[in-house]
Amino acid sequence: MRVAIVTESFLPHMNGVTGSVLQILRHLERLGHEAHVIAPSALGAPGQVSGARIEAIPSLPLPGYRHVRVGTSSSSRIAASLRRFDPDVVHLASPFALGWRGVLAADSLSVASVAAYQTDVAAYTERYRIAATTGLAQTHIARLHRRATLTLAPSAESAGQLAELGVDRVRRWGRGVDAERFHPSHRSLPLRAGWGAEIVVGYVGRLAPEKQVEDLAALRDIPGSRLVIVGDGPSRPRLERLLPDALFLGHLEGAELATAMASFDLFVHPGESETFGQTLQEAHASGVPVVATGRGGPLDLVRMGIDGWLYRPGDLEDLRLRVADLAGDQRKRHAFGEAGREGVQHRGWASVCDQLLEHFDEARTLHLSDVRARARRIVRPEPPLPVAPRRWHRYVALGDSLTEGLCDPAPDGALRGWADRLALLLAARGGLHYANLAIRSKRVRDLCGVQLERALELRPDLVSILIGANDLVKHRVDIAALAAEVEDAVRRLRGTGADVLLVTPFLPGRRAASIYTRRFAAFATALAGVAARTGAILIDTDLHPELADRPNWGEDLVHLSSRGHRFLAYRAGELLGVPDADALGVLDAALHEHEPVGAGVWWRRHALPWVWRRLHGRTAGDGRNAKHDDYVYLGRSAAPRGAVVR
Known part of the structure; x- marks a missing residue:
């Protein structure tokens, strides 16, 4: 199979979208499939990964987040790139601005497209109040995913959000976790000693408005605990002032990240706009119990009272009570951690990417039926226009x-x-x-x-x-x-x-x-x-x-x-x-x-x-x-x- 990937984010910027694309490329190479990646240009971006050529598209920096690039090429240029590669399917990784051009290009070439809904863009724009260059809201999301042949939602809540927007052909597809890299055996006593705390409450993720890291101020003064924050982003200076007792480790990856994660006693995640929550899986794989907001992706990843707690969204007192409960009970932390580790064993990247290939095959079949239906003048219903049709005077x-x-x-x-x-x-x-x-x-x-x-x-x-x-x-x-x-x-x-x-x-x-x-x-x-x-x-x-x-x-x-x-x-x-x-x-x-x-x-x-x-x-x-x-x-x-x- 020949798979073209149009991604909103790629190396050298590492995030959940980039990580997913890298895993998909490795899996495609292992199975002998061919891949081609279209991604925003950035200083230090590679020209090839896992046998796939990376085509850099002109980009602009995201306002308020300068190292994140937004692709700006026209759909005709993307179509020309796809035409040269001649894909069987186009995978749109967290489609946004470049992804919109990608789905138009796939349409123009009559190629099946699969859109992975990984980012709640509407929630992000509300928190950032960003300029019109990157702002997209729900009508755009609906239009984009309706145009794709098939949409993949990472959680039940995100699938429901898409359904409310009139997006059909939605399938569930999450992300895998590397249960060998993230493992309890990587727990480091010397590292914990350097942190200087009896109970380590950890957070891993971008330090940005949509992650709501400032909510962790509610965890101040929990006896014997210290907040350790891994990550970087535009909110870091403000958070360092707001959380003066917290330890900020900056951006970590690879073995360093796995060691830090396994050395936590419990993991907190306050963001309410997560469509999935990859770091929650990585915490569970590390044998660490989780406390997360009861909204979005965490609803599918955290089993209440088994491997973690979900607190009421926006209720910071409830957040504090849930963290204090685990901080004060070592036996419960151990039991929750073991259950979390066991729960992610079936979520390896090989299994998840095999599911993705099945979705690709389904999309190709659906696309063929769409082409035949159009030939018989049977048109797939379009989403409602944002303004109802009327007669103007x-x-x-x-x-x-x-x-x-x-x-x-x-x-x-x-x-x-x-x-x-x-x-x-x-x-x-x-x-x-x-x-x-x-x-x-x-x-x-x-x-x-x-x-x-x-x-x-x-x-x-x-x-x-x-x-x-x-x-x-x-x-x-x-x-x-x-x-x-x-x-x-x-x-x-x-x-x-x-x-x-x-x-x-x-x-x-x-x-x-x-x-x-x-x-x-x-x-x-x-x-x-x-x-x-x-x-x-x-x-x-x-x-x-x-x-x-x-x-x-x-x-x-x-x-x-x-x-x-x-x-x-x-x-x-x-x-x-x-x-x-x-x-x-x-x-x-x-x-x-x-x-x-x-x-x-x-x-x-x-x-x-x-x-x-x-x-x-x-x-x-x-x-x-x-x-x-x-x-x-x-x-x-x-x-x-x-x-x-x-």
Whole structure:
């Protein structure tokens, strides 16, 4: 079997996701399968692991967690990588930003995909309050896992969370534990003597907000005990101030980690956003009893009163009582530790990875049935849209030259464009008041300023936003700041009750444009987060790689041609629930298939005027007004008498 792995995290950053991927690669190599890994680039990342080539994808640091990288490549680039490898199945390890592109790429190549839900991203974003570059919420999680052929949940609670989001085809799949590395025999008396405590209460994990390590302050002054913390992360300086009596060992791995774990007397885990809890298994394998919060993964890993205690989530007094109970009873600690060790014997990585291969086989079978069903026009149900379909009466388009309609002339010489065409589609359902405030060369700050204020005056119930391309091709750009500006505009519009159609900027399929691919992909990822948090309707143009094809671009090679504008309009109409929009698009394309694509006068008409404007500090939009600064009525008859459009 040929297995491609798209992972959000990989070496040199070691965490649960990286550890799982490494174990999967070793197992695939042992059994003679071929593997290929697509992972975010990072200094010190290997080029090959267990016979698998590691393809590094451009990445950005995660805000607040600088050594964690977020992949930013487009789905078309990932699809090209997958096409070269030709996998039988694509495994998405804890899919998030890069994983979304991965599932789109697998879709485009008609390859089965298996998504492993390992990180509760919605809970993380809530605790971090992170920038739009990485923010994703529940609607995005649902969309991603619904698109995958099969989803693997590590615990019963996480499977339930996915079911509530409308994710079907969920199977249980946990993580293995190395019961030879983590073993009671590694307990070190000299190490314990150096810690200077009769009873050692240990914690292992990232020192980050989502781990809730600050809750361990409730364990102060338990007689004879000392808190020993293994791990590192952005919260460490604050935790060292909050827990002055605790011993912070920093990041440990390998034999050092196994020795430290076995030398604990009991293990505590306060994080409430764990989908699994790998360190709980490692503590049990080390013969150490566990006290963990009664939420998420620990519910499946800790047997209450047998190998540990679960305390009521958020009840720090209950946490203290549970720890004090074990700290004061050596016989109970020993009995719980032995039971924990016995309980993980069947969870070795070989067994767990064999189960994964079975899931891969099932996904391939399901994918084949999906392909056959589509051939018979039996469509797998899609998850509900974040905004219920409705008929709109007042539509305002915001943006730059793409929304103004450059390179899409009407018979009378006026500009049309995708937004005008979308307005006509929407008007066919009973009439529509339409305004187009877009002006060529405008940037995010222009849309979030004059255009936004005018749109608010018009009180629309639908607004489209396509902006950012002119910012992203500048010499320097702050993608997170741009996304934050767009998010503020979307929130203001949503606050009036309007639906917002948010379109990710895109590039032509030209070599010269490829230097901006990373920026456009990062901004698209940011806009996915904006849509998820605000309830905006997202057109992710990465879903439609054919938009980059040369016939969809005008003779200036930077604006859509009439064909491209039509294509985008029908994709938007399809998303907004316009009846038969896809069929209309196919018919429209057939009627215009013989239109010529011009490019012969590109330098004279477009390149040289652009250079002249740059030299004189001007833009093509200087002094221009919006083509429809107020509503025009589109319908079979005039606007109803007395109709209020503002």
